Amino acid sequence: MADNSQRNDSVFEAAAHRARVRRNWLLSTPALIILVLAASGPLLVMLAYSFLQAGDYGGVEYRFSTEGWFQVFLARDIFDDTVSVADAHLSIFWRSARLSFLTTVTALALGFPTAYFIATRPRSSRNLWLFLVTVPFWTNLLIRTFAIMEVIKNQGIVNTLLMSAGVISEPIQMLYTDFAIMLGMTYVYLPLMILPVYASMEKLDFRLVEAGYDLYATRIKVLWRVIIPLVKPGIVAGCILVFIPSLGAYVTPRVLGGGRNLMIGNLIELQFGQGSNWPLGAALSIFLLLVVMVALLLYVRNSQKANNIVRH
Amino acid sequence: MNRFLAIASTAFFISSFGNPSLADGELNLFNWGDYTSPELIEKFENQYNVSVTITDYDSNATALAKIKAGGHGFDLVVPSANYVQIWVQEGLLLESRPDQMENFKYVKKQFSDPVWDPGRRYTAPWLWGSFGVGVDTSIYGGNINTSEIVFYPPEELSGKINVPPEMNDVIKTALLYLGGDTCTDDKEMLRKVRDMLVEAKPKWLSMDYGMTEKLGAKDVAASLYWNGAVFRAKQENPDLSYGYPQEGYLLWMDSVAVLADAKNIENAKLFQNFIMAPENAALISTFAKYANGIEGSEEFMPDNMKGALEIEAPEELAGSGQFSEACSPDITKMYTAIWTELQK
Missing domain, CATH: 3.40.190.10 (Periplasmic binding protein-like II)
Structure with a gap:
């Protein structure tokens, strides 16, 4: 009897478990459908496009071709038909990576102290500070970018102030330089650095900091050996959140950079627009995605390894 | 366009x-x-x-x-x-x-x-309309009816010139300047175009749209641009003038x-x-x-548009303007390669 009822119990439990699983899947179906259609769908279309032939005036023709991918890496010289590495694409990728890296470093240098400042305010006023950080997000990206332009252009606020103060006699050309692109991207993506760093910082047990001082650690040492290791996940998240959108930025380089030098986003747009070469544009997009993905995977694997070493 | x-x-x-x-x-x-x-x-x-x-x-x-x-x-x-x-x-x-x-x-x-x-x-x-050059004559007093201003910028305009990121119009204007056809696969000619553009680019300030505002506010001193936009900018900056390149320009x-x-x-x-x-x-x-x-x-039309130089070309320069076709896909590929090279 006892055996039987136990078996029955486990049968019932199993059935109940199955029902729960079924219901959970059923309930999450709408979300899954949206995710699959909205996130993977367009990517699959791009992937398919990258393996098709370019249409005459934009669009694609439904014939298989690897020409798009070929052109990402290799260029057939239009003058002597020799094939060589696509150095134009490489230098554009390099510029994007370099500027995104500098943007990330600047955003970290500004965002870390800001997050520290907010986390050390009394609990009641923290929300106000966080609220202030998110205020720029209410404004359209384009408008924020144009606002930066007003600040740094030749007849802009900075130059006018410096000239009327007699510091400079000629306006400094800031607009349309790589500096302008970096400044714009830092401004636009800074909240994406502050918020995750703050989230880690808030959980930081400040008694540990005090303990560090008690043990005669200098301020620098406390920062390097206590605070930074503890908020590292936030810093990493912030860096990723700033670096990745910077890499694909389109509006900021276009408006502030003056368009003389392309970044990846602008190169992709060129292929879909005036270049009428959709397969190349699609291949470039997928390539960018792959580079970012591989970098992230490598990072995750390394950090897991590092964690394991610490634990052993 | x-x-x-x-x-x-x-x-x-x-x-x-x-x-x-x-x-x-x-x-x-x-x-x-x-x-x-x-x-x-x-x-x-x-x-x-x-x-x-x-x-x-x-x-x-x-x-x-x-x-x-x-x-x-x-x-x-x-x-x-x-x-x-x-x-x-x-x-x-x-x-x-x-x-x-x-x-x-x-x-x-x-x-x-x-x-x-x-x-x-x-x-x-x-x-x-046409695609010519808008020039701030308070900065440059020379002949403005030439696209040389953009391709071999004079000293006064160096570093103050804009070229819109309009691949076809810019390359075609360069071809017309060098005496070529607007759609050509003549490699000698295209090589000359590329070299000329690559050499000129360091003297350009930007490759951007929005010149109605920027020429008007004197942020830019000269630009290859469209006539009506320059006319609008002139309402803000009376020193502006619009030139029709005698070497040929696009309509x-x-x-x-x-x-x-x-x-x-x-x-x-x-x-x-x-x-x-x-x-x-x-x-x-x-x-x-x-x-x-x-x-x-x-x-x-309003009085300031009637007979305005920016709206219709003067007779002696009207003949230099020409309509262009959309180039064949193969030629477009070459132009894109030159354009990417220029902006790399």
Whole structure:
């Protein structure tokens, strides 16, 4: 009897478990459908496009071709038909990576102290500070970018102030330089650095900091050996959140950079627009995605390894 | 051809005043941004009791891609001359026969039988203009009727020049400067174009749109640009002048065509006829500051546009302007390669 009822119990439990699983899947179906259609769908279309032939005036023709991918890496010289590495694409990728890296470093240098400042305010006023950080997000990206332009252009606020103060006699050309692109991207993506760093910082047990001082650690040492290791996940998240959108930025380089030098986003747009070469544009997009993905995977694997070493 | 600050343009809609449901019909116009006179639309709506909706696009390629994708719901589109034949060959346009419409008699002779639409069987003229150089004459006093200003910048203008990121127009202007055809696969010629552009680029300040504001505010001292935009900028900065390069410059014309799958064909045809009337064409010009190709429309334009140098070229330079076709895909690939090289 006892055996039987136990078996029955486990049968019932199993059935109940199955029902729960079924219901959970059923309930999450709408979300899954949206995710699959909205996130993977367009990517699959791009992937398919990258393996098709370019249409005459934009669009694609439904014939298989690897020409798009070929052109990402290799260029057939239009003058002597020799094939060589696509150095134009490489230098554009390099510029994007370099500027995104500098943007990330600047955003970290500004965002870390800001997050520290907010986390050390009394609990009641923290929300106000966080609220202030998110205020720029209410404004359209384009408008924020144009606002930066007003600040740094030749007849802009900075130059006018410096000239009327007699510091400079000629306006400094800031607009349309790589500096302008970096400044714009830092401004636009800074909240994406502050918020995750703050989230880690808030959980930081400040008694540990005090303990560090008690043990005669200098301020620098406390920062390097206590605070930074503890908020590292936030810093990493912030860096990723700033670096990745910077890499694909389109509006900021276009408006502030003056368009003389392309970044990846602008190169992709060129292929879909005036270049009428959709397969190349699609291949470039997928390539960018792959580079970012591989970098992230490598990072995750390394950090897991590092964690394991610490634990052993 | 993107004559406007492309990224800043947003779709805006004009619905008829009063209750739109009272209108007899609808008309959906798909046009370049910042290009459609609200007065013109209001007049059309009142005259025919039709509710008009306007949607913006920012380049011929965008418009073509969107219409080809289908399901757009538009009745009218305004392609540039070099794209009209592509639209026709793709079977996207309705042969609405503007040439048989009542107001066709007002179309100027030079535009009544254009190469891109022989006999005007598909399109009615909207606006036309040129791609020349806008120069701040307070900074540079030399001859401005030359594209040398951009390709071999004089000392005074070095580092103050803009070139719009308009691949085809810029490369074609460079080809005309060097005495070539606008669509060519002559490699010697293309190599010269590339070398000239690459060498000139360090002396350019930017490759950007939005010159109406920037030339007007003296942020930029000279730019290859479109005549009407320079005219607008001149209202802010009277030192500006517009030059027609004697080595050759590009002309363009945008024309209104009915889409093959339009739902409001009758209203669309009414609109084509409507815009060929001089007083209506003048409204289009007054808003966008370009000439329109309709005889007798000048007298309905504001005084500062009548006979303005920026609106129509002086006689001795008019002959240097030419319309260009859309180049073949192979040539476009070469131009894209040069363009990427230039901006790498």
